[in-house]
Amino acid sequence: MTLMDTITVAETERALVQQLQNHDAAAFESLMERYAGRVYRLAHGITRDTMAAEEVVQDVFLKLFSAIETFEGRSTLGTWIYRITTNVALNKRRGKRREVEIALEDVLPTFKPDGHRDGDRAFVLADWSASPEVQTLTDETCRRVRQAIDRLPDTYRTVLLLRDVEELSNEETASALGESVASVKSRLA
Amino acid sequence: MTCKDVIDILSEYLEEALDATAVASLEQHLRDCPPCVAYLRTFRKSHQLAGQVSQAPMPPEMKQRLRSFLAAQLRDSVH
Ligand SMILES: [Zn+2]
Secondary structure, eight states, X not given: OOHHHXXXXXXXXXXXXXXXXXXXXXXXXXXXXXXXXXXXXXXXXXXXXXXXXXXXXXXXXXXXXXXXXXXXXXXOHHHHHHHHHHHHHXXXXXXXXXTTOOOGGGTSOEEOTTSOEXXXXXXXXXXXXXXXXXXXXXXXXXXXXXXXXXXXXXXXXXXXXXXXXXXXXXHHHHHHHTSOHHHHHTTTO | OOHHHHHHHHHHHHTTOSOHHHHHHHXXXXXHOHHHHHHHHXXXXXXXXXXXXXXXXXXXXXXXXXXXXXXXXXXXXXX
């Protein structure tokens, strides 16, 4: 994106926020057109369930309606929407049984005393490095990757979704989660 | 630079968000540390795959339901 593009996007967004704060029905329609797909994708990634994701999307847009007046533009509208979506979706997951989750220490990379990595841990699986840069994924690879993502604790999976699917930077991901960049990065390795 | 230092800045390295000095010392480490090179490849590949398999388009009928739901909510809130 060029600097001019960035400025144009920022201006369009500022105008949209202003219309939303004036309860302009067309602005809400345009907000939905622009963000519903992304909100659903993230909600689905976190909840792993179509019905739960639909409920999350409804809740998120209701929250957006009622909270738009408090939006001060300290983050971008997109980051703010991701933040609300993450909160609503993680809350929906809380209290659900976490049968597939594995212990944190099995996910985090570990280090030997000299600082060298110890063993092959985490979502980042060693045997993927050997695979050629294939263009089309085999069903088997997809299945294994999905399984690895499913087994991650919710908050780890959320970081992965924000970064790898929504393509947020570490800073934007941290802002969407209300956490530090260091804490985000610790969940990527 | 230790392996742990490398891992700390790996995502910035792949995003090309590091300054030249940091890039130089990271690449120096990579020249002498095959495990970190393997890890870098795996890291990049894993996150690429994670992005590819997690696409979930919203079903069109759900979008329609959402549109009606929100229109009704909006009407109610105006009263
Ligand atoms: Zn190393």
